Each structure stands twice: as structure tokens, then as C-alpha cells.
Amino acid sequence: MRFKDKVVVVTGSSRGMGREIAIAFGREGAKVVVNYRSNLEEARGVENQVKIAGGEAVSIQADVSHPEEVKKLFEETVKTFGRVDILVNNAGIERPKPFLQVTFEDMEEVFQTNFLGLFVACQEAVKIMQKTGGGKIINTASVRGLDYMGRVGNMDYSASKAAVINFTRTLAKAVAPAICVNAIAPGPTETDMAKTWTAEERAQKERKSRLGRLMQPAEIAQAVLYLASQDGITGEIMVIDGGYSLGSD
Numbered sequence: 001m002r003f004k005d006k007v008v009v010v011t012g013s014s015r016g017m018g019r020e021i022a023i024a025f026g027r028e029g030a031k032v033v034v035n036y037r038s039n040l041e042e043a044r045g046v047e048n049q050v051k052i053a054g055g056e057a058v059s060i061q062a063d064v065s066h067p068e069e070v071k072k073l074f075e076e077t078v079k080t081f082g083r084v085d086i087l088v089n090n091a092g093i094e095r096p097k098p099f100l101q102v103t104f105e106d107m108e109e110v111f112q113t114n115f116l117g118l119f120v121a122c123q124e125a126v127k128i129m130q131k132t133g134g135g136k137i138i139n140t141a142s143v144r145g146l147d148y149m150g151r152v153g154n155m156d157y158s159a160s161k162a163a164v165i166n167f168t169r170t171l172a173k174a175v176a177p178a179i180c181v182n183a184i185a186p187g188p189t190e191t192d193m194a195k196t197w198t199a200e201e202r203a204q205k206e207r208k209s210r211l212g213r214l215m216q217p218a219e220i221a222q223a224v225l226y227l228a229s230q231d232g233i234t235g236e237i238m239v240i241d242g243g244y245s246l247g248s249d
């Protein structure tokens with residue numbers, strides 16, 4: 001059990017990748033905080049799965065786009081489990097639209113959730129980890145955040161993930177050596193987010209992947225656990241996309 005009794009906060013873990021990440025940590029004996037925004041029932045389902053897998057779990061509501069709720073999430077985590085060893089910033093949204101239709105409010109919502117919420121969560125986690133001797137932070141970017149991969153119909157999302165990548169590398173410098181900070185950059189992955197794509201968009205993504213398929217949430221979870229288990233990796237952006245971002249021959 002690689003993470004026996006480690007306290008892990010996974011933001012947005014009621015569904016999708018976050019759900020798989022929470023359960024995978026449970027299998028390794030961790031104490032997992034299942035953060036959810038709106039659906040307590042789904043969160044409780046994940047909580048139960050973590051417990052069945054061999055871990056401990058608690059569901060805590062917090063909308064990461066509100067700084068005071070992120071602070072409350074960490075306060076409640078410390079009240080319940082006493083510390084934070086690993087933070088996985090997973091919560092994220094997209095609002096795909098053609099450029100001239102993107103409103104200031106769309107931009108604000110996407111940045112508040114994907115980047116500013118992550119920034120506040122990192123601050124809260126670092127405050128706790130610095131008192132308890134260190135920890136690991138894994139941020140969720142996207143292949144769309146790589147400097148050559150921005151998607152025209154999703155530029156607020158792409159820009160927010162590029163911010164996550166740059167921030168991750170800088171934070172890694174700021175909090176070394178006690179805390180390792182890395183990011184994952186998944187390619188198209190089979191979650192509810194994938195259900196918003198048209199059949200043609202999905203087929204195009206599958207064609208572009210060198211593996212000819214979407215990534216599975218469990219594959220993303222394994223990459224997160226790998227980064228959380230390493231003491232010698234920091235400031236790294238791990239691309240998990242089946243070769244999607246490799247471009248043409």
C-alpha cells in the first residue's frame with residue numbers, strides 16, 4: 001500500500017477522472033477527501049468506493065471557483081484528518097464557443113474554476129504542508145495548454161490550462177525542496193466531458209491519437225499516483241494523451 005494513511009484531497013472527484021483518482025488512492029490505503037461542487041449523492045458513491053477499496057474517505061462540498069469555499073475545504077480536511085499530504089487539483093470546466101461569442105463572464109468562470117481555484121488550493125495546501133514537513137501537489141492541465149496546442153473553439157479553456165502549466169513550474173521552484181509540484185496534461189479522455197463532443201469531433205480525436213482511442217480515466221489516475229509517489233520529480237508536466245499531441249508525420 002503505497003499511500004497508507006496519507007491524506008489526499010482530490011478536487012472535483014464526484015465524477016470523471018477525479019472519481020478514478022480518489023478510488024485509486026483508496027486502493028493504496030489513503031485517507032481521501034472527495035470534494036464535490038453540487039452532487040452529494042455522487043460524492044457519497046465515490047466515498048463508499050474508496051472505503052470498499054481499502055481507504056478512508058469523507059465528502060466535502062466546496063465550489064473551487066470561490067476562494068472562501070476552498071479555504072473551508074482545507075479547514076474541514078484538517079479537522080477530519082489532521083493534515084494534507086497530497087493535493088490533486090482536478091476540478092475543471094470548459095465552455096467551448098467561437099472566439100467572437102466568448103463573453104467576459106465565460107472567461108471569468110473558466111479561469112476562476114480551472115486556474116484561480118487551483119491557485120488558492122495550492123496556497124492553502126502549501127501552508128499546511130510546510131508545517132507538517134512537506135507533500136506533493138499534482139495539478140491538472142491539458143494537452144490544450146501546451147504552447148502549440150490551443151484549440152480555436154476553446155481558447156479560454158486552453159489559456160487557463162497554459163496558466164496551470166506555467167504556474168506549476170514556478171510553484172515547484174518556490175516550494176522546493178519540501179514540496180514537489182507537478183502537472184498532468186491529459187489528452188481527450190472518456191469522461192462526461194467527452195459526452196459533449198459530436199460524433200465527428202470524437203472520431204477526429206480518436207484518429208489523431210497514435211493509439212487510435214480516447215484515454216481512460218483509470219490511465220490518468222495511474223499517472224497521478226505515479227507522480228504522487230516520486231520524491232525526485234518536480235516542475236514536470238506529464239503528457240498522457242496516447243500520442244495525440246505528437247502532430248503529423
Ligand SMILES: NC(=O)c1ccc[n+]([C@@H]2O[C@H](COP(=O)([O-])OP(=O)(O)OC[C@H]3O[C@@H](n4cnc5c(N)ncnc54)[C@H](OP(=O)(O)O)[C@@H]3O)[C@@H](O)[C@H]2O)c1
Nearest residue numbers: 012014015016017037038063064091092188189191192193
Ligand atoms: N476529459 C478530457 O478529455 C480532459 C482532457 C484534458 C484535461 N481534462 C481535465 O481533467 C479534469 C477532469 O476532467 P473530467 O473530464 O473528469 O471532467 P468531468 O467529467 O466534467 O468532471 C469534472 C469534475 O469537476 C467538478 N467540478 C467542476 N467545477 C467545479 C467547481 N467549481 N468546484 C468543485 N468541483 C468542480 C465536477 O463536479 P460537479 O459534478 O459538481 O459538476 C466533476 O466532479 C479537468 O480539469 C479537465 O479540464 C479533461
